[in-house]
Amino acid sequence: MSKSASRLSAAQSPRARRRRIVSGVFAGACVLATLVALAALALILWELVARGVPALSLDLFTVDQPAPGSLGGLRNAIVGSIEMCALGMVIALVVGVLAGTWLAEYGRKGRLATVVRFFNDVLLAAPSILVGLFVYEIMVAPFGGFSGYAGAVALAFLATPIVVRTTEDMLSLQPDALREAGMALGAGRGFVIRTVIWRAAGPGILTGGLLALARISGETAPLLFTSLGNQFLAANPSDPMASLPTTIFQFALSAFPDWQQLAWAGALLIALAVLLANIAGRLIGSRRHRP
């Protein structure tokens, strides 16, 4: 419709023609911007695959990190990452779902809820390195040691705001009729929330959890001074613990080509994990909209 209109006026006056040209240039600029963004994505993914795939091997998953010049893998980092992310997600899900429930069901439009919401948004966007410093102050410095627990808590701090936000959104989407129906049967409010509302909002909350997992699995900065890193496999989270991102950081900035290659393999693994979590979240999320 707009096209035919502008074509019609183009035939009429030079001014209209100039407007059409301006608009054409504008459209071209928009296409160009999109191409730049897509090119950046393609270039980064290409480089990840080109440098990461040749470094993939079974050793990557079964051998701990090597000394420079010898063969090795990333087992300690992979295990550490999985452990800390899992622990962090457990904390984040418990605190986040409860806090989100409070916002959606109890706090609603009250003043305290507004304040909590605002602070949650600030936490959501706060630089992750500050969380690292905070956890260092409360967990590492007083107890005199870097540990996987401290790393997990730092990650939990980053994941919780996302869980809070999605939980509140998903609970708010549930119709009040559901709550009234439950209460009319004589159930208490909390009981209705736990058995009816949470169940109805489950997939949405799960989506939020997966997005949070995607975010924290690539986080590096807060782990640098909470879990520190560990050359060896540490199954006990009270020890310093390696993680993929911190190991990549250390290896990528080293001067040894074989360490750098391991860093690329690790980067590919993380990118794949993040991608999978994102896609899984999207799939679950989109199924929710089409019941």
Place this chain on the structure above:
Amino acid sequence: MTATTQGRVAPGNLAETVFRIACASAATLLLAALAGVIVSLAIGGWPVLSTFGFGFLTSSEWNPVTDVYGAAGPIVGTLITAFLALILALPLALGVSLFLVEFCPPALARPVAVAVELLAGIPSIVYGMWGLFVFAPWFAAHVQVPLLLAAGDDTWWGKLVQGVPNGANIFTASVILAIMILPYMSSVFRELFLTVPATLREAAYGLGCTPFETARSVLIPYVRRSMIGVVMLGLGRALGETMAVTFIIGNAHGFPHSMFDSGSTLASTIANEFAEATGALHGAALMALGLVLFCITFGVLAIARLLIGEKAA
């Protein structure tokens, strides 16, 4: 009598109360967390703030050996990289979002939007590696060196492009930051543009507006306030971004002297030095940097929230 029946709505009154308290305390925990961040940074940084006072913010001398600390270098580096990133990312983000809303064939819109959002999912450390190993060498060879050769030392733009041509500098860090905040900004812009009532756009086209005129005089003015908020949020992200910048900014103390000079940001200095800070004052200085970073980002985020309001949740 009514009181007792109301009090006994359901069996398991205790469970009701416990659940309610659990929810409320989880919400309070969020407030405590944020308060804890501020308090711990303030306490941790206090020794340095009390030693150097206001001079901590204005001095650019940073020397762990002699225990002299000034934050001006990283503060300036943080502000320059963040604003430069914003200047680079804003037109691109506008272009991408308007392309998706106005020009994109419907069949392509979803894949393109998803692809751009994937860019937001890439971990910061991967951006850092890509920047360091791929972008920086390319930039040094194909942009920095030719510019250096072409520029005289006395011209103003010669001064702007001075620096060791290794690609690790303020400008390349800003480019990487721009790529990182671009997908985020463009996807929120797109959501904002989609909130513009269809009748307004149709009216504009009905009057014979071109897509450009529609975007300029209908779409953008309608969401301007929220857009500024989104820009501030993008700025907040760029200010606090750590790993990618640490990889590529060159990590030099003091003021950067040109766009292609190495520098440092608040976050990159903390990331680089914290694990190795042995002196008590050194650690405190890094905590104080964290406090400065927190104050800057908190201010930016608070303004952003106010501007965005309810529109772009």
